[in-house]
Amino acid sequence: MIPKNNKLGSDKIISVYWFVILFIVAAAIAYMVFAFYGKPYDIRELEANALTNRVADCLSEGGYLREDAFSVEFKESFLEMCSLNFGVEDFRDWRSQEQYYVELQILDFNTNSKFPEITAGNKNLKEFCEVKGKGFPFCLERSFYVINKENIQYKVNILSVVRKTEKNVQ
16 A cells, blocks of 8 residues: 655645746736837838838839830829829828828939929928938938830939828837
């Protein structure tokens, strides 16, 4: 016959470890919730990159500059032709002030001649591109080179500005 041992002491030790594990799990969950909901993420840089890429894709079709890129119709209806929508949610009177600005400048690479700029959005946002810091719009300048069907080289400069400071920056 096997003698029975008193196991009351070992049960109490296991319960202490069990409470430590529960405390660690609860603290990890609380930290994850605080990290996720604690402060908003500033995604203005991502929005500016997406806007710049969308404009570049609109200007360059199949590796060549759009044939109508220099037309008056393209300049006047730039947003529609590139399928861009600058509409935003109505957060702190955003609809009365546009939150985006795009400026295109196309240069003939060989002769350095400039074509008329194409702009869309709130032109006042461009003034803040020199200022860096919280509470100011995010500006992104990019350039790329493209050719047309006649192999004439062009340099395209794109300036994208995203404001949205009230919701993204604190």
